[in-house]
Amino acid sequence: MKPSEILSLNPQSRRWPRFLLIAVLSITGLGIGGTIALAWYAATGLPTLAILHEYQPSLITKVHADNGQVMGQFYVERRILAPLNEVPQHLINAVIAVEDTRFFEHPGLDIWGIFRATWTNLKRGGKFEGASTITQQLARTLFLSSERTFRRKIRELILALKMEVVLTKDQILEMYLNQIYFGHGAYGIGSAALTYFGKGLSELNLPESAFLAGLPKAPSTYSPYKNYDLAKKRQEHVLGRMAQANFISAEVAQEAIETKLTFQRRSIERVAPYFLEDVRQHLVNEYGESMVYKGGLQVFTTLNIDMQRMAENAIQTGLRQLDKRQGWRGPLRHEDPLAMLPEDPPDELPEPGEILEGIVTKVAKEEVTILARGLVGKILLKDMLWAKRRLAQDDLVTEAKNIPITSAKQLLRPGDVIEVTIKSTKKDQLQFSLEQTPLVEGAIMAIDPRTGAIRAMVGGYDFERSQFNRALLSVRQPGSAFKPIIYATALDSGMTPATLVLDAPVVYEQEDPGKTWKPENYEKRFFGPITLREALRHSRNAATVRLLEQLGVRRVTEFSRSLGIRSPLSQDLSLALGSSGITLEEITAAYGVFANQGLALKPYTISMVKDQDEKIIEQHLFNPQQVVSPETAYLITHMMMDVIQSGTGKRARSIGRPLAGKTGTTNSYRDAWFVGYAPNLTVGVWVGFDGVETLGKIESGAHAALPIWTQFVGEALQSLPVQTFAIPDGIQFAEIDQATGTLVSEPTKTTTTEVFAEGTVPQRPARTTADPLDFYEFDQLDEGGATQ
Structure with missing residues (x-):
């Protein structure tokens, strides 16, 4: 019997081919369906194509000093955006050669690359070559985690294919070069060039470009700061791949390999941390944290780096000297x-x-x-x-x-x-x-009185120890540093530097029954009738209290507000001795009004802010206000020049410039101040503990704060032109008897030249019968030379 006849006798035998075909089709269908289902599951939650066009990398916000130098940065990822046309071609070639040779040929997934990597790894017995394309790496970096799972890999492939549809190859390559991490905090190729070589992209040579191109695979492993030999081998591998891809010749590759790499970090020096933190807080409040840390803002400030260094050095030197006077605390x-x-x-x-x-x-x-x-x-x-x-x-x-x-x-x-x-x-x-590290704290504020620009700011001995900014936030009693405001109020009210005020014992009843207040002078003695100039020059407490009583607390408070003092002020006579807490910024700015001929300008730190597209989004606008007459400003300045020439601030005479200023010391020597100015710079210094500890019996403003002020101002003014205080048209000079405050009939030992606002010069010579020590006679003196 023939085989065909035998088969024809068994009907079941003819069904096997059909069953086999159905099985194959079913399995294939299930595979395709499973693949589709798996792809759908893996693709769930992936970003839309539109978001790729809207992508903005996280950029550095740069803060510039007044000369344009970068003094600080705010960032989550330290990145400098680099357009592709600014990246050297040899750097582009190096990246493509080592990461994705067929980048410009594949659609986001390189099948041949996968086969080549698989064969290489099998042949060498390990994972020596990867198959991820540049597009896949970018997709993973932008949108996915680095977890090693099958689902993540599928999502990566889907995203890569999407990106190749939506973006051009140049766009993908530009995004990759700006997004990828190069180690040591450097994100993007622009930041990497600065981090490793201290160069801009255009300055990189071939050996340097090859080194940078080799970093993204394992930035920590190939760090030259950790293992130079390994980093060098990686660079040689990149150069070899460039030669294989015909980007360079073997001879050029060898020459580059033999070239020594010189690494040079370009770091941003930490300058003015208290100033920088104040700028940061303003930006966050104004634009939000995301914009500040990722938006690539350009912030231009008023800080003068040289003056800032001088201020920091002066504070550190002065506080160390003070700390040594207080005594040694022994070994740590x-x-x-x-x-x-x-x-x-x-x-x-x-x-x-x-x-x-x-x-x-x-x-x-x-x-x-x-x-x-x-x-x-x-x-x-x-x-x-x-x-x-x-x-x-x-x-x-x-x-x-x-x-x-x-x-x-x-x-x-x-x-x-x-x-x-x-x-x-x-x-x-x-x-x-x-x-020994001082426990005492201090602060400096330096302002250009002509503009309100803050040129230097130190908020404490060490920012790492305490971030509290004592220049802006610490509210302390100014002591006698507040007195010029009271005397300026008197001048603004029609009195003159020659007006007499009584410096004699006085007792005031307080609200508590049986309690009294008896203001005393630093010298523990009184000097009788003295001129306002003399009272301010030697900081006579009793005379200042009497002057405040005559003026009225309310008038002084209102005058203080016009100068920019915002802190609450005591509504009693203790205000004469600086009992109300104010900030260093407030009192320094107030003195700046006197330096600027009565014009008030609000202190500021930020001149301009630009967004990443160079659009100005914030700019400081000047709005000077004439809050004090030029004559009053000059008169109080002239009186405070005497404080430096022959009064409590005479240590500052060594600077050799026209200067005006005033010391300040509070009860129990808890706070020491000196605030003063040249026509083009106003500076305030405060020294004290954050608590209520005393500085010590000898640590007055002249002893603790003035040396810091003198060191800083003496150095800072070297870069500024010598200027004198301008004399307004309404100022007159006259010879007076400083013992009586009136015009002299003939020169005597007490004759001096005094300054007056027009119309306030005394019209009569001094009465020869008046006894200057008779306090009661002075109540009867003619207007122009007597207290009112």
Whole structure:
């Protein structure tokens, strides 16, 4: 029987081919359906195509000083946007060669690349080559996590295909170069060029471009700061791939490999942290955190970097000197010097003035050996003598006691951990000075009175220790620094610098039964009838209280408001002694009105803000207000010039410029002030503790604040032209008897030249029969020379 006949006898045998076909079709259908379902599931929640056109990378907000220098940055990702036409071609070629050679040929998914990577990895027995295209990497970076799951990979492929439909290849490449992470906080190729080479993109050469192109695969692994040899090998690999792709010749690749890479970070120096934080808070309040940290704003400020450095140095120097006068608090702690692990010496010596922790390793009579940050040096006995003032743990600052020091062994022993600074490196011998970090705080505010621009601001000894900005936020009693406002009110009310005021004991009843207030002078004595000039020059308390009583508290308060004082003011006679708390910014700006011939301008820090498209979205507009007459402003300025020439501020005479200013000291020496100005710069200094601790019995404004002011202003004015205070047309000069405040009939020992506003010059000479010590006679003197 033939086979065909046998098969024909079994009908079931003819059904197998049909069943097999149905099975294949069913399995294929299920596979296709499953794939579609899986793709649909994986694609759920993916961004729409439109969002790709609206994509904006997170950009740095840059803050500029008054000279255009970048002084600070705000960002989530440190990125500098670089258009593709600004990226060197050899850098583009390097990225394509190492990341995606067929980038311009595939539709977002490179099948041949997958086969090539699979074969390479199988042949080499590991994962040595990836198959993700640049488009896939961009999709993952923009919209997906880095988790290694099948669903994420499918979503990545779908997004890559979408992006290739919506965007051109150049757009994808530009987005990739600006989005990808290059390590050490650098996002995007523009930021990477600065981070590693301190260059702009146009300055990069081929070896540098090849190095940067190799980083995105593993930025931490290939960091030259962590492993230079590995980073160099990665660069050589990139150059080899460029030669294979015919972007460069083998000879050019070899030449680039042999070129030494020189890395140079271009970091943004941390300048003016208190100022920068105030700017940041303003921007966040005005535009929101997202715009500030991602929007790429350009912020132009009023800060002068040189003046800022001078201010920070003056505060640190002055507070250290004050801290040493208060006394040494002893070693920080005690450790076993033999247990200290040796450190490698630093490549560079610490910055001058930087405080280091060091451990005492040996003590002799005349010197101490110190190990600090890997450096070995000595402290001579003469550089420790300030520590003769010792503070026990339970002593107050004012209770510090002097102890005679004849040997370094009286102060230190091996194992003591102390603070030091480098004094010198003479004869290859490192010399330290004994230091300690001050507990006392201070602040400086420097304003251009002609514009209101804040040129320098220091809000405390150390921003890392305390971010509280004492220049703007600390409300403290100004003491006698408030007196010029009272005397300016008197001048504005028709009095003159020659007007007499009585400096004599006076007692005021207080609201509490049986309690009285008796204002006293610093010298604990009284001087009788004196001119307003004399009263201000020597800061006579009793005379100022009487003057305030005559003027009325309300009039002084209203005048203060016109100068820009916003803080609440006491409505009693204690205002004469500066009992009402105000900020350093307020009083510095108020003095600035006097410096600017009575014109008030609101202090400001931001000149202009631009968005990422260079559109101006904020600009400071000047709005000067004539709140005080030029004559009154000049008269109070002339009186405060006397404070510096022969009064409580005479230490500032060493600057050698026309200056006016006033000291301020509060009860129990809790606050020390000096506020003063040249025609082109107004500066205020405050020194004190954040609490109610005393600075010490000798720490008046002249002793604690004025040295800081003098150091800063003396340096800051060097860059400004010498100017004199302009004399308004309505000012007259006349010879008077300073004992009586009236015109002289003939010159005497007490004759002086005084300034007056037009129409206020005394019309009669001094009465020869008047006894200047007879307080009652002065109540009867003629108008023009007497108190009213």
